[in-house]
Amino acid sequence: DAGITQSPRHKVTETGTPVTLRCHQTENHRYMYWYRQDPGHGLRLIHYSYGVKDTDKGEVSDGYSVSRSKTEDFLLTLESATSSQTSVYFCAISGEFSGANVLTFGAGSRLTVL
Amino acid sequence: QKEVEQNSGPLSVPEGAIASLNCTYSDRGSQSFFWYRQYSGKSPELIMSIYSNGDKEDGRFTAQLNKASQYVSLLIRDSQPSDSATYLCVPTRDDKIIFGKGTRLHILP
Numbered sequence: 431d432a433g434i435t436q437s438p439r440h441k442v443t444e445t446g447t448p449v450t451l452r453c454h455q456t457e458n459h460r461y462m463y464w465y466r467q468d469p470g471h472g473l474r475l476i477h478y479s480y481g482v483k484d485t486d487k488g489e490v491s492d493g494y495s496v497s498r499s500k501t502e503d504f505l506l507t508l509e510s511a512t513s514s515q516t517s518v519y520f521c522a523i524s525g526e527f528s529g530a531n532v533l534t535f536g537a538g539s540r541l542t543v544l
Numbered sequence: 545q546k547e548v549e550q551n552s553g554p555l556s557v558p559e560g561a562i563a564s565l566n567c568t569y570s571d572r573g574s575q576s577f578f579w580y581r582q583y584s585g586k587s588p589e590l591i592m593s594i595y596s597n598g599d600k601e602d603g604r605f606t607a608q609l610n611k612a613s614q615y616v617s618l619l620i621r622d623s624q625p626s627d628s629a630t631y632l633c634v635p636t637r638d639d640k641i642i643f644g645k646g647t648r649l650h651i652l653p
Contacts, residue, residue, distance in 0.1 A: 461639060463641065465643070470645075471645065472632070472643055472644060472645030472646050473588070473632065473643040473646075474643075475640065475641065475642055475643075478639060478640065478641075480639050486639075486640070488640065488642075489642065520587060520588075524641075531576050531578070531636040531639075531641060532578065532590055532593065533578075533580075533588075533590065533634075533641065534590075535587035535588050535589070536587065537587055538587055
């Protein structure tokens, strides 16, 4: 997980509250991704970024928003958390130096919505 | 049609045998193909990449690609208990990287 950190690593919150997960990288990689992982569904892409202020939707973007104001930070926001958003969230990065489309993952953030 | 299909398993293989993991994909424009390994409770990690038809070997691992059949596989020779994990197939064309659900592999001691 060198060069990429996620915070918080664990969070318990209540339905209807806003939640922001942070992904921070020190690799100066262009691309950053947010995935969620649930039993029976594997890794599903939520949103990704291909540069500062450049983002796009993934497979399961409803209920999530993202922002990237600096190369090193990619924020995932749940405006009003629901129990269906209980999951493990992974951030990943890729860039020219690691090889095109080669992902390096953070350690994950476990979110529980009660 | 699902973009990436993998047998969810679990696939049980005796220690020392060859484990064969298979993946089919729907996007004919896919250009790069990756296999990630994920241990329970951990993050995925890249173990193999392949870009052209044929075989690519790296130690005990061999990736095989057949673009005409839209098929990619991973062979693990001399399987070890430490190979027990979920293996994720990832064909990619552009920046949007979609994973298969993965195959759980269990190596029997």
